[in-house]
Amino acid sequence: MEDLIAALEARGLRSFVLSSSPLAPGRAKRLQELSTKADALLCTDWDALTADDVEAALDELRKRGERVVACVSVWEGYRGLMALGNEKLGVADLSPSQVNFLRNKLAVRNQLAAAGLSHARAVALTRDNVDVLKCEARPYFIKPVCGIASYGAFALRPDTTWDSIQRIAQEARIDEVYRSAFGEGLAFMAEDYIPGREYSFELLLTRGHVHVLAIHEKCAVTETAGTVLEDACASPPISIDAAVCAEGIEWIDRTFRQLGLKWGCFHVEARHDGTRWDLIEINPRVGGCLISPSVKALNGEDGILELWLDLLLASSAGSESALDAFEARLASLSFTADGAPPYEHATFFRAYFGRRGKLDYVGVRDVDPAPILSQLFVTAGTEITQASREVFIGQLLWRVARQELEASLPKLMRISEQAVEVRYTEPNAVRAA
Incomplete structure (x- = not known):
């Protein structure tokens, strides 16, 4: 929140914060911090925001005479609410239904597989098929259908049981921080294990055009019995050359066209097995950890968070010339079509x-x-x-x-x-x- 407010102030904009009730015992302190830093704070009495809360906040600000330019959230659990807000405001963004689809990893995987853009298939995980999958010769990876923070993401092992999966689901149900992001419940899927070294593409999408601001190579990944931890990243990648980066950018472009996506900020995780690219997941948001500061350190101008704000501002202006100018700037900060990074850091x-x-x-x-x-x-x-x-x-x-x-x-x-x-x-x- 502090980063968002600072970026908005740097652009001469005011910040209106809609918040659920912060967790105890730091509730009063956090609300005081937000009310001091933001130009307006609207807070609910419950621990997760809803679509009704977003609409009520927009109505309240409108009654106060405020002109809301756009909505933004870096929290994946609220990405659909951000899309709803922008839809109400007429700002070009993903639709709420597109966000919901992208967060459904089972649906995304199988649509891309059917289109030849992924070589992995996935099935819903049930009590009846856990042992069947363990007996198959092919390796599988378990993850929530709609997940976050690598929650319950791990390789299927001989000692994996339905009871152990249900224990993770129960842990999620009582997790005060993350439980709202799982919707009605934590359903799991099993997909073909994707081999290769892992990378993430940090990109903005404008009018269907892909702009890759950075490619991070995951130098250290730790797989545990209950999650996968991404320990260290480097950018630009050193294990693949420009030609392979170009192949990855072109594959992402085909993937986004297949899914009908035209706007937004994305953190796309993928693996390259030495021959081809395949998807881990598409996150319709800024990458976590130090992804955005890393992008800023690379290009010397702005991180992915600030650039996403500039995209929302350009699209909210309703001017083709504003978008043209923004796309020209993005082009100067993005990888070229032949896979070359634009920066010397x-x-x-x-x-x-x-x-x-x-x-x-x-x-x-x-x-x-x-x-x-x-x-x-x-x-x-x-x-x-x-x-x-x-x-x-x-x-x-x-x-x-x-x-x-x-x-x-x-x-x-x-x-x-x-x-x-x-x-x-x-x-x-x-x-x-």
């Missing part, structure tokens, strides 16, 4: 995740080279109870010259592993996060 970032337990200490160590951005999200005394999703401790970002990335990466991987120190309350628990 490279970035590396690492995320740090917690495990179950109570934190006794968390801090950033002095390392060389020093990160250009350090963020910690927890303090001593925090108790972590979740095990089936990401629980962020903090994140650090480095920037180097692009031509030095490949040579610098081994050292960055090594020093970043120990850059955040975490101590839990139990004895002998000093370790890197």
Whole structure:
């Protein structure tokens, strides 16, 4: 929220914040913070926003004489509400039905497979087919049909049972932070396991035109029994050349055309197996972790969050010339059609995740080279109870010259592993996060 408000202020705009009731015990403090920073705060009495809340907020602001330009949310669980708000305002964006479809990973997977754009198939996971799938020779990956934060995403294993899957579903139902993002319930799917190294494409879509602002290579991925943690990323990628990047951009363009998408901000996760690209998932939002600051460090101008705001502003203006000018700017910041990045910098970032337990200490160590951005999200005394999703401790970002990335990466991987120190309350628990 602070990043959004700062970006709006930099553009001479005011911010009107619609919030659900923050979680206790920090409810009063957080509402005070938001009311101080935003130009207007509208807060509900419940812990998740609804479509009625969005419409009521727009009506209230209209009665106050305010002209709302556009709506934005970086929270995937509210992406449909953002689309609804923009639809009411006449702003070019994904429709609510398109957002709902993209969040249905089972439907997206099978539509793309039918069109020849994915080589994996998926089925709904049930009590009756878990053991059948385990007996098949092909590997499968389990994930929620409508998921978030890598919640309950893991490779199917011989010891996976329906009861263990239901335990994850129950954990989601009582998770105060994420439960509203799962809709009516947490349904699971099983899809063919997609091999290869994983990458993410950070892009904006304008009038059906794909603009890839960055491609991040996932340098370290940890698969656990209940989730997948994306530990470290580098951009631009070093394991593939420009020709493969170009193939990926062209494949995304065909994919978006197949799905009928024309507007929005996307974080597309995909794998390349040495021969072809295949989809992990399409997220209709800004990438998490340090994706947006990484993009800003790469191009020296704006992160993906700021550029998404500029897209909404350009489309809300109702002027073809405004969109033409914005697309020209995007072109100067985007990968070329032949897969070349437009900038001379490279970035590396690492995320740090917690495990179950109570934190006794968390801090950033002095390392060389020093990160250009350090963020910690927890303090001593925090108790972590979740095990089936990401629980962020903090994140650090480095920037180097692009031509030095490949040579610098081994050292960055090594020093970043120990850059955040975490101590839990139990004895002998000093370790890197």
